[in-house]
Amino acid sequence: MDIIDPILGIAETLYSLCGEVKANKKRCQRLAQRIKALDELVRAVKVKGLGQKPSLVKNVLCELKLTLENAQDVVKKYSCASYLKRILKAYDQGDDFGSLNERLNDAAQGLSLALQVDQSDDLLQESRETTRWREDEADRESDRLELQKLLLSLAEDTKESVDTVHEKVDSTEKDVKDIKAMLETLKKPRILDQDIREIKPEELIYDLPKEPFIKNDNSEIFKGKYNKFTVAIKRYTYSRGTSLSQVRSVFKKEVETMKRFESPNILRMFGICVQEESGPNPNYLIVMEFCEKGSLREVLDSERNLPWDRKARMSLDAAQGIYRLHQSENKFKVHGCINSSRFLVDAGYRVKLADFELAQTETSLKRTKDRKRSSLCYSSPQQLESVNHPYNKACEMYSFGIVLWEIATCKIPFKDCSHIEVYQRVCTEKYTEPVLEDCPQPLGELINDCRSYDSFYRPTAGVLVDKLRNVVEHLEED
Numbered sequence: 001m002d003i004i005d006p007i008l009g010i011a012e013t014l015y016s017l018c019g020e021v022k023a024n025k026k027r028c029q030r031l032a033q034r035i036k037a038l039d040e041l042v043r044a045v046k047v048k049g050l051g052q053k054p055s056l057v058k059n060v061l062c063e064l065k066l067t068l069e070n071a072q073d074v075v076k077k078y079s080c081a082s083y084l085k086r087i088l089k090a091y092d093q094g095d096d097f098g099s100l101n102e103r104l105n106d107a108a109q110g111l112s113l114a115l116q117v118d119q120s121d122d123l124l125q126e127s128r129e130t131t132r133w134r135e136d137e138a139d140r141e142s143d144r145l146e147l148q149k150l151l152l153s154l155a156e157d158t159k160e161s162v163d164t165v166h167e168k169v170d171s172t173e174k175d176v177k178d179i180k181a182m183l184e185t186l187k188k189p190r191i192l193d194q195d196i197r198e199i200k201p202e203e204l205i206y207d208l209p210k211e212p213f214i215k216n217d218n219s220e221i222f223k224g225k226y227n228k229f230t231v232a233i234k235r236y237t238y239s240r241g242t243s244l245s246q247v248r249s250v251f252k253k254e255v256e257t258m259k260r261f262e263s264p265n266i267l268r269m270f271g272i273c274v275q276e277e278s279g280p281n282p283n284y285l286i287v288m289e290f291c292e293k294g295s296l297r298e299v300l301d302s303e304r305n306l307p308w309d310r311k312a313r314m315s316l317d318a319a320q321g322i323y324r325l326h327q328s329e330n331k332f333k334v335h336g337c338i339n340s341s342r343f344l345v346d347a348g349y350r351v352k353l354a355d356f357e358l359a360q361t362e363t364s365l366k367r368t369k370d371r372k373r374s375s376l377c378y379s380s381p382q383q384l385e386s387v388n389h390p391y392n393k394a395c396e397m398y399s400f401g402i403v404l405w406e407i408a409t410c411k412i413p414f415k416d417c418s419h420i421e422v423y424q425r426v427c428t429e430k431y432t433e434p435v436l437e438d439c440p441q442p443l444g445e446l447i448n449d450c451r452s453y454d455s456f457y458r459p460t461a462g463v464l465v466d467k468l469r470n471v472v473e474h475l476e477e478d
Contacts, residue, residue: 003061004046010068011039014075021078023147026139027097028075034104035071038064041111053113060110066466067103073473074100096469098263099320101136102327103462191268191289194227198251199273199287204233223290226270230290233273235283244277247284265321267291267344267354291344291352296403299345300410308440309475314351315407315443316468318343321353322400323461326393336391338399339378340406376422377414378402381430381453384423394455401450401458408435408447426453442471 018032042061050057074096205225212220212235222233251272262268268289275283293299296318306314321343337355344354380398382389389395402413413433414422425431430453435444446467452458459467 003058003065004042007042007061007065007068008039010065010072011035011042014068014072017072017075017079021075023150024078024097024143025146026142027136028078030135030139031071031075031097031100031104034101035068038104038108038111041108045111051113056110056113060107063103063463063466064107064111066463066470067100067107070466070469070473071100071104073470077473097136099323099465099469101132102323103466105132106327106462191229194229194268194270196269197271198248199226199271199285201273201275203227204231204273204285204287206233226287229270231270232288232290234286234288236285244274244282247272247274261324263321263324264350265317265352266324267352289346289352292347293345293349295341296343296345296351296407297340299349300340300406304410306410308438308443309472310349311407312440312443312468312472312475314345314349315404316465316472317351318353318403318407319400319461319465319468321351322396323465325353326396326461336396338396338403339375340403343403376419377417380455381427382455384427393460394458397450397458397461397464398452398455401447401452404447404450405433405435408439408443409433440471440475442467442474446471 014035015032018028021028042064045051045057045061203226207223207225210222212222214221217237219234219236222235224231224233270287270289273285273287275285296314322338342353342355344352346352376384378399380389380395383391383395405411406413411433414425417425432448432451435447439447446459446464449457449459450464
């Protein structure tokens with residue numbers, strides 16, 4: 001158990017760092033508390049041994065060490081003197097804490113197995129998760145208010161320097177504008193604070209002219225506004241004969257499930273809307289978050305010179321969306337159709353997993369109920385070799401490895417290959433398409449690991465998130 005002492009050492013360092021942070025203090029303190037609780041579990045494992053599942057516990061400890069190393073990098077970022085300057089370049093501060101807390105929770109559950117602590121009570125587990133969520137939200141709000149004060153102070157200091165350092169006026173004035181823009185962002189409501197509910201037709205405002213920007217056999221999508229958020233409004237064009245009571249019943253059941261999977265990296269659904277519900281043919285609408293840049297595939301086709309730090313950050317975003325689905329056994333879910341068109345990209349290049357929430361409600365509104373099918377180039381070797389192979393997390397990780405390869409290369413996987421040629425290359429030749437020569441080595445290795453022919457060697461979503469975060473931190477430092 002050589003790994004235990006290094007874990008305890010990193011934890012000790014983190015306690016000290018959390019006391020030195022200059023921003024996001026509450027969340028860092030909460031992180032320290034949760035690490036302290038894990039510290040006690042790790043010490044208990046050291047005394048009592050690895051229990052009845054030693055290989056499982058060793059894996060948990062290895063993953064925990066990686067998570068703590070990432071946490072250390074994140075907390076250092078908030079404790080350095082230059083932090084307030086660096087945040088001006090950040091898209092949304094504090095999101096690191098969400099996935100770090102989820103990873104720590106995974107470790108706590110795994111180590112509890114070693115100590116034979118009862119984790120089987122679903123209601124108790126749900127209560128713990130609800131408590132953790134409330135704590136995190138309270139901490140986020142406290143940090144938001146504190147950050148506003150810090151930014152106002154920085155704005156004043158920076159403004160004064162305009163009068164004293166004339167040669168830096170342009171860049172300093174830009175800093176002031178950036179700070180003001182960030183202050184405005186902090187005042188706006190957060191998208192995740194919006195309840196998922198049935199929306200009244202009068203709450204929706206359509207962009208004019210009222211024309212769909214996407215149309216297909218089942219639906220058309222319009223751009224509009226809801227609660228001051230820019231939204232995409234999907235109208236189902238073949239919903240005749242659909243039972244309104246059935247749609248509402250399915251929707252209510254799904255809302256509770258969707259709350260469990262809320263994440264900045266999963267496309268936000270605001271709810272459903274029914275127009276002319278008393279008429280013979282009501283209009284059924286689903287209101288969702290609008291992503292300005294379109295699908296990930298569209299971005300990769302149009303922007304082929306993305307820098308590596310941005311590609312790595314986009315990869316991490318996408319991985320965090322997958323992890324949110326895969327993260328724990330009692331809530332485990334697979335997406336079922338992972339490809340680069342299933343991810344959307346917003347104005348800040350944040351990547352979000354789409355076509356997941358409200359899936360059952362959407363199915364009840366479609367003219368056909370075809371099972372989602374992914375292109376063969378995203379299918380794992382096991383699926384290609386047997387149509388009866390069950391779709392699982394390992395299969396999804398292979399599909400996601402192809403998406404990561406697309407982000408790294410901007411190319412289309414197995415372009416112009418027939419189904420037979422894809423099978424030949426993947427299953428017979430065990431071939432993987434190469435990454436670019438200038439691809440950072442750690443990123444390239446992760447992409448190849450996800451595309452391993454043998455599913456045993458593919459990482460879990462949690463491990464992938466930890467390792468990608470490490471790649472991002474190092475690239476952004478450079």
